[in-house]
Amino acid sequence: MNYLVRGYLENDELPPFPSRERLEKKPVAYIECPQPIPCSPCLEACKYDAVKMDNINDPPELDYEKCNGCMSCIRVCPGLAIVIMRIKDGKGYLTLPYEFTPWLKKGDKVKLLNRKGEEVGEGKVVWALPPEKNDRTSLVRVEMDPDLLFEVRAVRKVEE
Ligand code: SF4
Numbered sequence: 747m748n749y750l751v752r753g754y755l756e757n758d759e760l761p762p763f764p765s766r767e768r769l770e771k772k773p774v775a776y777i778e779c780p781q782p783i784p785c786s787p788c789l790e791a792c793k794y795d796a797v798k799m800d801n802i803n804d805p806p807e808l809d810y811e812k813c814n815g816c817m818s819c820i821r822v823c824p825g826l827a828i829v830i831m832r833i834k835d836g837k838g839y840l841t842l843p844y845e846f847t848p849w850l851k852k853g854d855k856v857k858l859l860n861r862k863g864e865e866v867g868e869g870k871v872v873w874a875l876p877p878e879k880n881d882r883t884s885l886v887r888v889e890m891d892p893d894l895l896f897e898v899r900a901v902r903k904v905e906e
């Protein structure tokens with residue numbers, strides 16, 4: 747069964763992950779966009795030549811050494827297929843698109859969900875870019891166990 751039928755990507759269908767050493771240097775994007783479709787906003791947004799795409803139908807490939815985590819690509823991706831990862835002082839930080847209400851704000855506790863929508867832990871919002879301040883995708887950055895950075899792809903607010 748392929749991911750289009752299954753509805754989510756398995757680990758062996760994902761691009762290689764950046765190393766922990768790379769994540770400790772500076773933020774880096776991670777793109778999960780396997781489908782050959784005519785789409786290239788990520789390529790056009792990247793001023794650092796980090797996104798490679800020979801043909802507009804090719805899935806994008808990311809050069810982790812060229813990427814500096816500037817976030818320009820994440821906000822223009824119509825597929826919500828890009829996240830930004832970082833490890834700092836032993837803590838993991840994941841910046842991801844968030845398009846639900848109620849909007850999240852700094853300090854909110856969230857459940858961490860994997861690609862299947864299963865809960866895998868809890869995290870805390872450390873930064874949020876709400877939709878009223880821009881006309882593009884709203885973003886949220888969540889602090890979490892660094893070992894979960896490759897697993898978590900959505901969050902849900904914990905009601906207190
Ligand atoms: S985060 Fe910035 S440098 Fe990295 S791929 Fe996206 S646009 Fe390029």
Ligand code: SF4
Nearest residue numbers: 779785787788823825
């Ligand atoms: S902008 Fe998003 S959906 Fe389009 S090719 Fe890039 S990663 Fe894929």
